[in-house]
Amino acid sequence: MADPMKIRATLQGDVADVRVLMAHPMETGQRKQGGQVVPLHFIQSITATLNGKQVFSADISQAISRNPVFAFKVKGAKAGDEIAVTWKDNKGETRTDKTTVRGGS
Amino acid sequence: MRHALLLGLAAAVAAGVPWTQASAQMDDPVAAEFDKFREVLEKDNPAELWEVKGEQLWTTPGGPKKASLEKCDLGLGPGVVKGAYAQMPRYFADVDRVMDAEARIVHCMITLQGYELDKLDDKPFSSATHTPDPVSITTYVAAQSAGMKLAPPQNHPKEKAAYAIGKEIFHYRAGSYDFSCASCHGVDGQRIRTQPLPNFTKPEQAIRSVQGWPGYRMTGGVMHTLQWRLTDCYRQQRFPEPGYTSETLSALLTYLTVNASGQVYKGPGIKR
Numbered sequence: 001m002a003d004p005m006k007i008r009a010t011l012q013g014d015v016a017d018v019r020v021l022m023a024h025p026m027e028t029g030q031r032k033q034g035g036q037v038v039p040l041h042f043i044q045s046i047t048a049t050l051n052g053k054q055v056f057s058a059d060i061s062q063a064i065s066r067n068p069v070f071a072f073k074v075k076g077a078k079a080g081d082e083i084a085v086t087w088k089d090n091k092g093e094t095r096t097d098k099t100t101v102r103g104g105s
Numbered sequence: 106m107r108h109a110l111l112l113g114l115a116a117a118v119a120a121g122v123p124w125t126q127a128s129a130q131m132d133d134p135v136a137a138e139f140d141k142f143r144e145v146l147e148k149d150n151p152a153e154l155w156e157v158k159g160e161q162l163w164t165t166p167g168g169p170k171k172a173s174l175e176k177c178d179l180g181l182g183p184g185v186v187k188g189a190y191a192q193m194p195r196y197f198a199d200v201d202r203v204m205d206a207e208a209r210i211v212h213c214m215i216t217l218q219g220y221e222l223d224k225l226d227d228k229p230f231s232s233a234t235h236t237p238d239p240v241s242i243t244t245y246v247a248a249q250s251a252g253m254k255l256a257p258p259q260n261h262p263k264e265k266a267a268y269a270i271g272k273e274i275f276h277y278r279a280g281s282y283d284f285s286c287a288s289c290h291g292v293d294g295q296r297i298r299t300q301p302l303p304n305f306t307k308p309e310q311a312i313r314s315v316q317g318w319p320g321y322r323m324t325g326g327v328m329h330t331l332q333w334r335l336t337d338c339y340r341q342q343r344f345p346e347p348g349y350t351s352e353t354l355s356a357l358l359t360y361l362t363v364n365a366s367g368q369v370y371k372g373p374g375i376k377r
């Protein structure tokens with residue numbers, strides 16, 4: 001099973017600054033280990049929702065680093081709102097983690 | 106033109122680096138650039154992924170005995186994690202020796218959870234595809250001392266002895282290169298290629314032996330602890346490998362941490 005993400009969502013005015021750390025090997029399919037090519041294994045799509053409504057989506061490639069970090073801003077968020085982030089990889093594996101928007105400075 | 110560029114770089118760097126990182130290396134633009142690089146990366150350090158995992162491993166029952174580590178005594182009483190990392194290595198009466206954080210965690214995994222040392226030290230260090238549990242747990246424990254001053258005790262005779270032994274090992278020249286830790290880390294202003302080497306015998310530089318560890322290495326995306334760092338130093342010196350969680354490594358860590366005493370530990374870090 002995939003390891004948990006670490007999500008931080010902090011308010012700046014009515015904009016939530018969301019930062020997501022994902023645990024994923026992000027294999028490029030070009031690396032060899034013991035003479036054998038390590039098969040391609042990477043996150044293909046990422047989506048984020050604010051209280052269940054989709055606010056962000058991205059299709060990414062194997063060019064993204066291992067254990068990647070993503071940051072984006074969500075307008076109209078309030079303290080206590082729920083941000084959920086989901087990734088899905090090329091092996092069909094998926095993981096969703098949630099956090100609550102925190103009031104910031 | 107070249108001089109103008111360099112000057113511009115130095116000025117930008119001086120503005121971007123907090124005064125706490127001021128050291129003999131500050132006047133070195135390359136070293137200062139690395140400091141800036143680390144500072145930017147610290148904001149979203151993947152090490153946090155292992156903190157989360159380590160916390161789960163600490164609180165969830167596991168091992169043959171199906172016990173959690175919440176009764177593990179890291180020196181401040183059973184289950185007390187906050188601040189424990191900053192006050193280790195220290196003497197533990199139950200084992201009658203000085204232990205560093207990872208050595209103590211492994212000891213708890215053996216005594217409380219029923220793991221066998223043979224299995225834990227078979228492949229103790231992280232690879233690109235596998236992070237051993239003690240590494241994740243050490244990362245979690247270390248994070249609970251972020252922002253605290255290093256205060257490894259030097260009260261018990263064995264703690265003083267560990268410091269003395271660590272100092273001796275640090276300065277001990279041997280191996281095919283007739284090398285010691287001090288060959289690289291006992292002199293001011295040394296470097297390997299672009300990497301400036303701190304002088305760990307000086308209190309203000311000794312912090313760099315503790316700071317940033319456990320650390321996420323961007324090269325390979327691997328989480329490493331000080332046990333790995335010191336073992337790899339042995340390899341670089343062409344010394345025989347020290348035992349995982351051995352008294353040798355605890356003694357060396359005592360020497361290094363006590364030298365950095367009183368300085369603020371920032372928690373798990375990020376490395377090139």
